[in-house]
Amino acid sequence: MTPPVVLAVAGTDSGGAAGLAADLATVGHLGCHAACAVTAVTAQDTTGVHAIHAVPVTAVAQQVDAVVGDLPVAVVKTGMLGTPDVVRLVADRLGHLPVVVDPVLAATSGAALGDDVVAAAYVDHLLPAALVATPNLDEARTLAGRDAPAPELAARLADLGCAVVLTGGAEWRPGALTATCTDWLCEPGGTATALRHPAVATTADHGTGCTYASALAARIAHGEALADAARTAAAYVSARLADSSGWRLGRGRGPVSHLSPTIQEEPA
Numbered sequence: 453m454t455p456p457v458v459l460a461v462a463g464t465d466s467g468g469a470a471g472l473a474a475d476l477a478t479v480g481h482l483g484c485h486a487a488c489a490v491t492a493v494t495a496q497d498t499t500g501v502h503a504i505h506a507v508p509v510t511a512v513a514q515q516v517d518a519v520v521g522d523l524p525v526a527v528v529k530t531g532m533l534g535t536p537d538v539v540r541l542v543a544d545r546l547g548h549l550p551v552v553v554d555p556v557l558a559a560t561s562g563a564a565l566g567d568d569v570v571a572a573a574y575v576d577h578l579l580p581a582a583l584v585a586t587p588n589l590d591e592a593r594t595l596a597g598r599d600a601p602a603p604e605l606a607a608r609l610a611d612l613g614c615a616v617v618l619t620g621g622a623e624w625r626p627g628a629l630t631a632t633c634t635d636w637l638c639e640p641g642g643t644a645t646a647l648r649h650p651a652v653a654t655t656a657d658h659g660t661g662c663t664y665a666s667a668l669a670a671r672i673a674h675g676e677a678l679a680d681a682a683r684t685a686a687a688y689v690s691a692r693l694a695d696s697s698g699w700r701l702g703r704g705r706g707p708v709s710h711l712s713p714t715i716q717e718e719p720a
């Protein structure tokens with residue numbers, strides 16, 4: 453059967469963990485065809501981001517126009533956009549489609565991938581046009597312009613007009629034997645609800661945010677309702693983290709697995 457098309461608008465990670473490497477693999481594994489528009493080229497590995505080269509906005513526009521002029525894009529997924537001009541471009545040219553926005557402002561290593569001007573462009577232009585945004589706690593604080601508990605931040609950002617899944621990493625809850633991850637889902641005008649799942653014990657988690665948002669986009673492209681898609685995406689990330697938890701790759705935070713989930717091992 454012809455698969456739905458997901459357009460990923462994002463940057464590259466030379467280490468193959470985050471950015472388009474995660475997007476294309478995840479979207480394909482979840483049964484969609486992935487098209488892409490490259491916004492930035494990063495020299496990046498498990499230890500950090502060493503250089504960023506922004507793709508000119510005219511070149512991003514040409515890629516976007518080529519894709520939407522030819523392919524029936526069901527869902528757009530955005531990752532690192534890098535400049536306010538590219539954020540505006542996505543809002544202007546793709547805002548009529550369902551857009552899953554991962555408002556990338558920093559890498560797992562802490563390196564800045566978007567500054568305050570980029571954050572302001574998200575708030576003013578892209579989040580009001582988006583279907584759903586998937587900030588982590590730091591990104592949510594920056595976008596909301598203040599600190600607050602995660603459910604309040606999710607609700608405040610949802611007031612901009614898009615649903616929000618505020619994602620969280622592993623945390624120990626009092627009395628629990630294992631760590632838990634809590635993501636907060638909030639629809640515009642609603643209150644945030646907690647989506648909890650057991651945390652996978654691993655430091656190989658570079659690329660989780662991109663993988664999550666791409667899985668969410670792919671499930672939405674298949675017609676799944678947002679809350680169900682959010683649970684499926686979290687389960688997908690957990691399975692990928694479990695797959696790579698024993699790997700020893702790189703000197704920093706290793707990559708989350710993007711191996712095909714159906715291939716268990718090499719033939720003898």
Ligand SMILES: Nc1ncnc2c1ncn2[C@@H]1O[C@H](COP(=O)(O)OP(=O)(O)OP(=O)(O)O)[C@@H](O)[C@H]1O
Nearest residue numbers: 560588619620621633651652659660661664686689
């Ligand atoms: N150790 C873990 N085990 C299971 N799920 C996890 C773990 N860490 C994060 N997740 C899940 O991964 C998804 C992405 O969330 P996360 O907060 O890691 O994104 P992020 O901070 O944007 O990622 P990145 O560091 O790649 O930018 C969420 O559903 C979150 O709950």
Ligand SMILES: Cc1ncc(CO)c(N)n1
Nearest residue numbers: 463464465470471532559
């Ligand atoms: C290119 C790119 N996009 C997104 C992230 C966020 O993890 C990253 N580290 N690199």
